[in-house]
Amino acid sequence: MGVSETTRTALVRLQDELARVAGAPVVLERPTKAEHGDYATNVALRLAGARKRPPLEIAAELARAAASAPGVERAETAPPGFLNLWLSPAWYGDALAEMLAAGGDYGGGSAGTARERVQVEMVSANPTGPITVASARNGAYGDSVARLLAFAGHEVEREYYYNDGGTQMELFRASVAAARRGEEPPEGGYGGDYVRELAAGEGDPVERTIELIDASLERFRIRFDGWSRQTEVEPEIADALAALPTYQRDGAIWVRTSELGDDKDRVAIRASGEPTYFAFDAAYIRRKLARFDRAVYVLGADHHGYVARLKALARGFGADPDRIDVLIYQLVHLTRGGEATKMSKRRGDVVTLDELVDEIGVDAARWYLVDRGPDRSLEIDVDLAKERSRKNPVYYVQYVHARTAGIFREAGAAQPDPVPTHEPDGEERNLVKRLAEFPRVAAEATERRAPQLVTDFAIRLADDFHRFYHDRSRHQVVGSPEQAFRLALMQATRSVIARCLDLVGVAAPDRM
């Protein structure tokens, strides 16, 4: 079985069956109230307008057909036109068996046959110092998106692009050189402990800084497949510009981006003859388009103006601008007992990724940096984040994994096969239904580039699991079908929670 083969889960099969009867796509949702069934759909309400029939009438028709569908125990209608379904014990057993059969791949492969070669470029901070917390959000977010894309079946490469030449880097080198001579940094240059430390060492401070950045990110569980430097892109600028509509004005060479969807034209070659950053972007994006089906950029909110610019370049090269996917994330604020901690590269009070990880650990840092949507500014209370207790959702979720691992360790129990027939109770049904949602959650998180959907789901799954597990009477009946069913349920839970944690770069410990 290839990764591209989309798993049709028990839930999807049921949806498809209803869709066939309804003659329209059906999405089954879990109602908030138990008396509305295990799953419900509003398809009759959606169809009522187009079919010019009362929604309840359509729902009743669907209910009659649904009642005989496999896995459906009971189907009812409810005003104004909902269709509510109750599922049979057999459905739960089937759903569980499928999850176990799929193993670690369960929920993956949502790309189907639409697999792409995708490059995710992230962090890409100029190597003038340690990675800051802002770049850490970039990395945590970008890496999660990369993990989601890979899980969906895409071929993913992580890329770090950095500036190793240019005026800013020369200023940085000059600052270190000055420090080595025991002099003050040049006008607008870099100072601080970091520059003094570099001055104490040998060699090019830019390369040394990149090594340190790589080490910090590796510790943060981000591994890059490629490191591109500006100077290696430079020779391609001329060819890139030759492929774009350009003109000369005031001694500079401009690209006519205003005709490609940008709001103004951009200078590529300054009057001085020096290429602008934009010229490097052009050459670099041309590379990406040649090598990948899709280029993902992860950029801070201060770069939102780049979206139009980069897409304009894609158009200029005759490529579909949709192949350029620019993800924008907002700022990070750290607080400590309510007090703001400042972050500024130019001031001395930088909060670095390493400092954050030293303080709260990799797991909490990765979790907190993605559990909010990227388009929202983020506040992390480091005092709370480092607390290794129930207050901390990341440990609450990890605990699920530790608990399930402990069960199989202690009991020496193997995964039951086949899943025995058992009439699940309410908590067990809830847990199976939650697990059954996972493929949909993973697919949506991938499509929307929204890892926060994964953390949100993981917390809900943890809630369901802990509730299920807390009733000790469930652990008593050794050797029974009930116990075997529950072991299967815990095995599936363990697998899904491990996957959720992996998708956001958090460890899944066997013990805590």
Added chain:
RNA sequence: GCCCCCGUAGCUCAGUGGAGAGAGCAGCGGUUUCCUAAACCGCGUGCACAGGUUCGAUUCCUGUCGGGGGCACCA
């Protein structure tokens, strides 16, 4: 002036074109002979405002107000 993001509980924030909107923190009270109590249970008059689209809007559209970020021949 123009562009982007955001206004949901005391705080930090999830979330959804549908049936009583939900997590964590903060606060109060319970549960332990049990393959980890890092757990479970209970206590909540909240979708900035005004129009519009819709059978139905907190969700989509427009406007207003408020917060943040942009608008370089910087990188």
